[in-house]
Amino acid sequence: MEDSWEVAGRRFSSRLIVGTGRYKSLEETAASIEASGAEIVTVAVRRVNIADPNAPMLQDFVPPTKYTYLPNTAGCHTAKDAVRTLRLAREAGGWNLVKLEVLGPPPFLYPDMAGTFEAAAALIADNFEVMVYCADDPVAAKRLEEMGCVAIMPLGGPIGSGLGVANPYMIRAIKQQAKVPVLVDAGIGTASDAAFAMELGCDAVLLNSALAHAQDPVGMAVAMKHAVIAGRAAYLAGRMPRNYEANPSSPTSGLIGRAG
Amino acid sequence: MRMPIAITLNGERREVRAASVAELLAEIGLDTRKVAVELNEEIVPRSTYAAQALTGGDQLEIVHFIGGG
Numbered sequence: 001m002e003d004s005w006e007v008a009g010r011r012f013s014s015r016l017i018v019g020t021g022r023y024k025s026l027e028e029t030a031a032s033i034e035a036s037g038a039e040i041v042t043v044a045v046r047r048v049n050i051a052d053p054n055a056p057m058l059q060d061f062v063p064p065t066k067y068t069y070l071p072n073t074a075g076c077h078t079a080k081d082a083v084r085t086l087r088l089a090r091e092a093g094g095w096n097l098v099k100l101e102v103l104g105p106p107p108f109l110y111p112d113m114a115g116t117f118e119a120a121a122a123l124i125a126d127n128f129e130v131m132v133y134c135a136d137d138p139v140a141a142k143r144l145e146e147m148g149c150v151a152i153m154p155l156g157g158p159i160g161s162g163l164g165v166a167n168p169y170m171i172r173a174i175k176q177q178a179k180v181p182v183l184v185d186a187g188i189g190t191a192s193d194a195a196f197a198m199e200l201g202c203d204a205v206l207l208n209s210a211l212a213h214a215q216d217p218v219g220m221a222v223a224m225k226h227a228v229i230a231g232r233a234a235y236l237a238g239r240m241p242r243n244y245e246a247n248p249s250s251p252t253s254g255l256i257g258r259a260g
Numbered sequence: 261m262r263m264p265i266a267i268t269l270n271g272e273r274r275e276v277r278a279a280s281v282a283e284l285l286a287e288i289g290l291d292t293r294k295v296a297v298e299l300n301e302e303i304v305p306r307s308t309y310a311a312q313a314l315t316g317g318d319q320l321e322i323v324h325f326i327g328g329g
Contacts (some may be wrong), residue, residue, distance in 0.1 A: 019329025029327055044328025045296075047321065049269040053289040058325050074328045084301065088323050091303050092296035186329075206277070208329025 001062065003232065005203045007181050008097055008129040008150040010068065013037045015198065016228045017183065018206025023217060027063040035161045035221035040068045042099055042206065043091045044075070044194035064093060067107075070131065072099040077112065079119035086123060098123070099153070099206075110160045111135045117143070124148045133185050136170040138177060145180050152178055153206060156197060157187025160209045164193040168200055183194055187232050191220075191227035198231025199239070265316040282309035284320070297323045 004013045018038040023029040033041055041062060049055055067140050071089030073082035079102055086098045100123060102115035111134050123130050124147060131151035132144050141152045154174055157163035164187060165171060177181040181203035188194050188207040205228055214220035264275040269284075278284035281304055285292050297304040300320040304312050316321075 010326055020327035021329045023327060026327075043325040045323050046326045048290060048295055048324045050270060050272075050274075050288055050322070053291075057294055058327055059294055069325065071325070072328055084298065087303050088296040088321070089299055089325070091305065092294070092324060206329075212329075223290075 003236070005181060007131065007203075010097070012039045012068075012180060012204075013227075014225075015204040015232055016194070016224055017204055017206040018211060018221070018224075019206070020044075021074075021208055022060055022212035026056055026058065029058070029212075030061040032217040032221045033067070033160075035218045035225070036211065037225045038067070042070045042072045042208070044072055045052060045085050045092070057125050065243070066171075068097070069093055069095055070097060070099050071095060073101050073119075075103070076101065077103055079115045079122065082115070082119040083122045085128075087126070090128070090253065096127060097129045097131065097150070099131050099133060100149075103159075105113050111155065113137070117147070120144060120147055120149055127176060131183070134173065136167045138170060138173045141174045141182075142177060145178060148176055149180065151181040151203075152187035153183045153185040156184040156193065159186045160213075161187055162189030162193075162210060162213070163187055164189055165197050165200070166170070168196070171197070171202065172200045175203075188224075191223040194224050194227040195231035195234070198228055200233050201235055204228075265314065267316070267318045267320055269313060269320045270322060276314070278314060280310055280314060281312040281320075284314060285309065285322075288322075290322065295322050297322050 004011050014037045016038045017040040018036050019042045073085045076082040082102050102112045102119050103109045104112040120130050129150045132149045133153045136154040156165040183204045184197035184202050185206040185208050188210045194205045211217045211220050264277050278287045300319050
């Protein structure tokens with residue numbers, strides 16, 4: 001049977017969700033996303049440029065008919081701004097499935113959990129299906145799930161840092177107790193980080209800068225696609241136990257040059 | 261068209277002649293299928309653009325999707 005996962009009643013084969021920001025051009029955005037095999041893309045909501053109403057739009061390059069748009073609240077530091085932003089996103093595209101993030105101040109942009117709880121409650125009451133970016137805190141994660149969030153997305157590392165999964169023990173703990181999908185969101189820097197997140201048992205990985213800031217975004221998109229598949233396969237296969245002493249794979253009998 | 265009124269559009273004061281949200285979007289030249297509008301912090305449903313009147317001092321936000329992570 002094909003390996004797939006489900007969030008809020010929607011089924012996906014790709015376990016890689018990619019952002020659409022920070023590429024050099026909309027053409028590069030489109031090519032990288034295509035190469036990644038992602039079926040879900042995150043998008044931001046911003047003011048239109050009134051002075052240039054005919055500027056090319058993301059939707060012309062990354063069509064919402066082909067990809068599931070996951071509007072985010074990037075840049076929102078209060079629950080109020082996050083809720084307003086997603087209500088606008090729903091009106092613009094009709095999407096209920098959203099990514100909530102309420103951020104603390106620079107330089108870490110760490111999730112502001114008080115604001116996140118407040119916004120999640122308001123959005124769920126307003127019939128949104130909330131995939132929530134959060135701290136790698138199993139207590140907070142469980143509470144968000146109990147409130148009705150449809151996916152829990154702890155950070156691997158700070159947004160855009162490329163530092164990888166800083167706290168694998170807590171990511172694993174969050175996954176083990178969760179009944180909804182758990183995704184590592186933010187911090188992924190290279191293919192091994194994505195594979196590692198999947199080996200921890202995560203349902204999917206969300207990344208953006210790892211592609212957009214790679215020397216070759218399309219090449220890295222291909223690498224990430226395979227890394228997520230490999231990490232998932234390794235998780236399902238079950239890794240060997242760790243031994244702290246050598247245990248040779250080749251037979252120790254029949255070696256030449258010894259007395260029989 | 262009527263006498264211009266002053267509104268705040270995406271954070272900037274602007275004189276417009278449009279009497280409704282639909283007329284404003286046409287005046288700017290925006291494709292209504294790709295944007296969303298908030299008037300005084302309330303969503304304006306697309307179906308009501310023509311009926312939604314504008315008055316002096318209104319605060320409007322017009323947004324669309326851009327690349328983001």
